Amino acid sequence: xAKTTQPNSMESNEEEPxxxxxxxxxxxxxxxxxxxxxxxxxxxxxxIHGLTSNVNNRMASLAIAEDRKSSxxxxxxxxxxxxxxxxxxxxxxxNQFYFGTGTSLTVIP
Amino acid sequence: NAGVTQTPxxxxxxxxxxxxxxxxxxxxxxxxxxxxxxPGMGLRLIYYSASEGTTDKGEVPNGYxxxxxxxxxxxxxxxSAAPSQTSVYFCAxxxxxxxxxxxxxxxxxxxx
Numbered sequence: 001x002a003k004t005t006q007p008n009s010m011e012s013n014e015e016e017p018x019x020x021x022x023x024x025x026x027x028x029x030x031x032x033x034x035x036x037x038x039x040x041x042x043x044x045x046x047x048i049h050g051l052t053s054n055v056n057n058r059m060a061s062l063a064i065a066e067d068r069k070s071s072x073x074x075x076x077x078x079x080x081x082x083x084x085x086x087x088x089x090x091x092x093x094x095n096q097f098y099f100g101t102g103t104s105l106t107v108i109p
Numbered sequence: 110n111a112g113v114t115q116t117p118x119x120x121x122x123x124x125x126x127x128x129x130x131x132x133x134x135x136x137x138x139x140x141x142x143x144x145x146x147x148p149g150m151g152l153r154l155i156y157y158s159a160s161e162g163t164t165d166k167g168e169v170p171n172g173y174x175x176x177x178x179x180x181x182x183x184x185x186x187x188x189s190a191a192p193s194q195t196s197v198y199f200c201a202x203x204x205x206x207x208x209x210x211x212x213x214x215x216x217x218x219x220x221x
Contacts, residue, residue: 036210043113043199043212044152087151096167097210099144099151 003027004088009104012078020073020103022088027068032091035062035073037084038102044087047073083107111135115200115213122190122220130185130216132200140203141183142167142210143175145196152199158183190220 005023012018024033034049048055048062050071055062061074075082087102116131134141139160144152154167158177172194174186183202187194197217201210 034209043201043215044210045212046209049209096154096157097142098154098168101149101151 003090003098004100006086006088006100006103008101009106011106011108012075013108014080015077018075018078018082018105020075020086020088020105022071022073024069024071024088024090027090029068031068033062033064033068033071034089034091034097035060035071035086036089036099037082037086039081039084044099047086078105078107080107080109113200113202113211113213115198115216117216118214119217120219122187122218124191124220126190127186127188128190129187130198130200130218131182132184132213133182134200134202134211135181136202136204136211137180138202138204138211139180140205140208141177142201142203143173143183143185144199144201145169145194146199146215147196155185155198190218192220194218195220 003026032051035047036044037047038044048060050062063072085102085104087099089097113134142157143155146152153169155173156175158164161180164175176184197215199215200213203210
């Protein structure tokens with residue numbers, strides 16, 4: 001069963017920032033936090049991951065709460081191509097990623 | 110730049126038939142995975158292979174068998190298909206544990 005909690009859906013206006021939340025109520029000290037997204041009719045693609053510190057890459061930023069019970073994926077300027085289902089995943093094994101139902105992001109032109 | 114290639118893309122089976130889903134990656138990755146995704150649901154791990162010659166059960170292994178033929182290829186076999194196995198199947202690979210997953214484009218399987 002998925003160990004993370006995410007809202008089922010969110011909306012954002014195009015070119016505005018989007019903050020996608022995730023709760024990790026059972027996370028352990030060795031669990032990495034991963035984010036993937038799945039565009040319509042495609043396989044998931046990696047977005048970002050981290051352990052304790054905030055992380056940035058060309059796609060997004062990941063903010064991790066100090067107690068690690070929550071994380072936020074930040075898309076700095078949403079585009080129509082960012083419309084997808086976003087999954088946050090906890091993983092301590094390194095090879096058993098459990099995907100929940102994710103957050104379906106709608107980007108409004 | 111092929112990445113992870115799955116065949117076939119679509120398949121229709123009758124209950125009780127068998128078939129093998131093929132997956133190959135050209136990134137020299139050690140780990141490979143099979144997931145299924147039911148409509149409106151997230152992905153569930155069926156089996157994974159951390160390295161050539163090893164396989165382990167994931168969350169939903171019942172009704173499936175896998176073979177890690179070599180480092181490139183990881184196949185998923187349905188011996189006796191059931192309607193409950195109607196789903197989209199995704200293969201993925203990663204360089205090693207904790208590294209990011211690369212997914213194929215999926216196989217849409219319908220069992221009538």
